[in-house]
Amino acid sequence: MKTPITRKQFLKISSGFAAAATFGFPNLILPRRKEKLGVALVGLGNYSHGQLRPGLRITEHCELRGIVTGSPEKIPEWQGEFGFPDKNIYDYGNMHQIADNNDIDVVYIVLPNHLHAEYSIIGADAGKHVMCEKPMAMDEAECRAMIEAAEKNRVNLSIGYRMQHEPNTQTIIRYGREQTYGRVTGIEAAGAFNGNFPEGDWRTIAAYGGGSLYDMGVYPINAIRYSSGLEPIAVTGVLSTERTEMFPDVDESAIFELELPGGIIGKGECSFARNMNHLDVSCTDGWYRLSPFLSYSGVQGETSDGTQLPPNPNHQQARQMDNDALAIKEGRPPLVPGAEGLRDVRIVQAIMESSRRGGERVEV
Ligand code: NAD
Secondary structure (H helix, E strand, O other): OOOOOOHHHHHHHHHHHHHHHHHHOHHHHOOOOOOOEEEEEEOOOHHHHHHHHHHHHHOOOEEEEEEEOOOHHHHHHHHHHHOOOHHHEEOOOOHHHHHHOOOOOEEEEOOOHHHHHHHHHHHHHOOOEEEEOOOOOOOHHHHHHHHHHHHHOOOOEEEOOHHHHOHHHHHHHHHHHHOEOEOEEEEEEEEEOOOOOOOOOHHHOHHHOOOHHHHHHHHHHHHHHHHHOOOOOEEEEEEEOOOOOOOOOOOOEEEEEEEEHHHEEEEEEEEOOOOEEEEEEEEOOEEEEEOOOOOOOOOOEEEOOOOEEOOOOOOHHHHHHHHHHHHHHOOOOOOOEHHHHHHHHHHHHHHHHHHHOOOOOEEO
16 A cells, blocks of 8 residues: 655655756746747837837847838947847838748837838738737727737737836726725826927827827826726717917817716826826725826825825836736737727727717717
């Protein structure tokens, strides 16, 4: 008869397995877990240069291994800093050839909004995972085409909503979900900056996806949704422009209301004409707020019972790209998939429709 093993013996044996899994033959048990994914940035404008570049110097699960650019003069700086070979440099005309490049696992689309769908689909069709900046695309049809391309090619598609990766934002998302301060009764969110744009800047041109609602409005829209966990039933909104010479055919500002189930109203505001950066959530048993709620650093807040949410020092974009890369490595969907970007683009379109109809209620 076999002697049953004691608990002490069991723990010794199982910890031996765990040690072997971790140190002995990691590649057998955890294939690719430790390897970094190769990212190619598509578009090397302000956001890529100012935020993603420093982020990609400290990411643990991905690294910059290539670029897609229409500006050859930018190549030396990027190549000098990240040391990728010439074969990993593409332009917008030959980007599809990235399909043959095993160094690249992910393309990150950081182009003006009207190009998000086209280049996300080129990336997905090349068999690469896609990270795409917000707003996801121009309209619902483009968003759906991106989601279909990702599904067809079995790649992840994530949208660059960095706030959803930010720790204090994640805390207030949890407050909403767990009803820590009771049921949500009202939300106010405003995202705006005082901007001056040169003539011809894509943010001032409707055909390029310009305007404050696409650029800044998606932050309060997304925040109203993530802080309540509720999906809007209908919207009202009014778009406006004071500096018509700078914004000849797009909104400089917008105010809107999202009607949530249970008669809860989420009030939103965005603008290129002044600074606003706060998210206030009222509940049956208290409140919580983040201010600023969308800055690259310093997102902080407080609650009605005196809880402080001090700023998290970590790099937001590095955290976002690492989370997305880890999801790819582990074969699971990203935290912010295409469906999430699609919902906000539908709301943006409904607010625009409401404004065209003089602020009428439009169902989503
Ligand atoms: P930008 O104008 O600084 O850069 C755009 C880049 O696209 C430039 O390198 C430009 O050369 C290139 N480009 C290629 N084709 C173009 C064309 N037809 N017209 C104009 N430019 C063209 O813009 P940005 O501020 O870097 O924004 C890029 C994207 O990133 C946008 O979708 C924006 O919404 C998003 N963004 C996100 C955040 C965030 O916090 N998540 C912040 C800023 C920008």
